[in-house]
Amino acid sequence: MSSIKIECVLLENCRCGESPVWEEASNSLLFVDIPAKKVCRWDSLSKQVQRVTTDASVSSVVLRQSGGYVTTIGTKFCALNWEDQSTTVLATVDKDKKNNRFNDGKVDPAGRYFAGTMAEETAPAILERHQGSLYSLFPDHHVEKYFDQVDISNGLDWSLDHKIFYYIDSLSYSVDAFDYELQTGKICNRRSVYRLEKEEQIPDGMCIDADGKLWVACYNGGRVIRLDPETGKRLQTVKLPVDKTTSCCFGGKDYSEMYVTCARDGMDPEGLIRQPKAGGIFKITGLGVKGIPPYPYAG
Numbered sequence: 692m693s694s695i696k697i698e699c700v701l702l703e704n705c706r707c708g709e710s711p712v713w714e715e716a717s718n719s720l721l722f723v724d725i726p727a728k729k730v731c732r733w734d735s736l737s738k739q740v741q742r743v744t745t746d747a748s749v750s751s752v753v754l755r756q757s758g759g760y761v762t763t764i765g766t767k768f769c770a771l772n773w774e775d776q777s778t779t780v781l782a783t784v785d786k787d788k789k790n791n792r793f794n795d796g797k798v799d800p801a802g803r804y805f806a807g808t809m810a811e812e813t814a815p816a817i818l819e820r821h822q823g824s825l826y827s828l829f830p831d832h833h834v835e836k837y838f839d840q841v842d843i844s845n846g847l848d849w850s851l852d853h854k855i856f857y858y859i860d861s862l863s864y865s866v867d868a869f870d871y872e873l874q875t876g877k878i879c880n881r882r883s884v885y886r887l888e889k890e891e892q893i894p895d896g897m898c899i900d901a902d903g904k905l906w907v908a909c910y911n912g913g914r915v916i917r918l919d920p921e922t923g924k925r926l927q928t929v930k931l932p933v934d935k936t937t938s939c940c941f942g943g944k945d946y947s948e949m950y951v952t953c954a955r956d957g958m959d960p961e962g963l964i965r966q967p968k969a970g971g972i973f974k975i976t977g978l979g980v981k982g983i984p985p986y987p988y989a990g
């Protein structure tokens with residue numbers, strides 16, 4: 692017996708909604724619309740949305756321990772002051788790659804901001820391959836590079852014991868794991884823990900739940916899937932009424948709700964008529980599993 696409920700809580704018409712993150716202090720969901728260059732904050736109590744426009748594609752947003760947020764804009768890590776809507780550059784990557792931009796990003800349990808890059812797409816998932824890299828912004832604002840040759844740097848999260856880093860390069864159609872050293876932020880020993888099935892399409896954003904299982908949003912697959920990274924088995928599939936599901940996070944009371952972002956870009960007019968809520972923010976309740984609070988950037 693399942694009491695899973697899926698509702699669209701906000702019709703935002705995102706061209707490419709991404710990077711949902713729950714901010715407990717304000718009972719809000721933050722997310723971005725990458726090509727629309729918007730960072731949004733939806734207040735779950737008042738149902739109001741505030742938006743900040745950036746000067747280039749904004750691909751992820753994270754909480755900041757010292758207040759405000761940090762975002763990845765173009766190829767820059769930028770502090771974002773919500774009050775006056777100003778941004779300050781903290782670091783720049785891929786300076787020799789003019790066609791690159793950041794994509795998904797998330798903070799590790801030690802407060803480092805991990806984010807990867809990709810070449811700009813000409814259409815969803817169509818781009819010059821192997822142009823991306825994975826980086827992290829340390830609390831002292833220096834940047835370390837982990838590897839290059841990435842196609843579409845996407846979902847990431849850490850195991851509950853902080854010993855494994857999970858990572859998705861979308862066009863590998865695989866969810867990968869690395870050994871992770873919290874002290875140094877170093878990663879090694881890459882391996883695949885799950886390969887997507889054909890109908891699951893393209894793995895995109897990802898988050899871990901309080902049982903240590905992974906939730907992956909499947910772009911073009913219209914679903915989120917729950918994976919056991921230890922056995923490599925899929926445990927659950929939750930389908931959504933939109934195809935271009937991009938990312939997911941837990942939020943709400945005790946992190947018992949899941950929020951899912953999705954995209955409108957790449958849909959044809961008929962698709963948009965069939966799926967008028969494409970680009971909205973979806974809430975899934977009744978999953979019977981909770982998430983964990985997001986880590987804030989420590990710098």
Ligand SMILES: O=C(O)[C@H](O)[C@@H](O)[C@H](O)[C@H](O)CO
Nearest residue numbers: 709815816861893895910937
């Ligand atoms: O949301 C993202 O991560 C990318 O920026 C998007 O463009 C799509 O998800 C991608 O095209 C599908 O792989």
Ligand SMILES: [Zn+2]
Nearest residue numbers: 795845895896
């Ligand atoms: Zn993504």
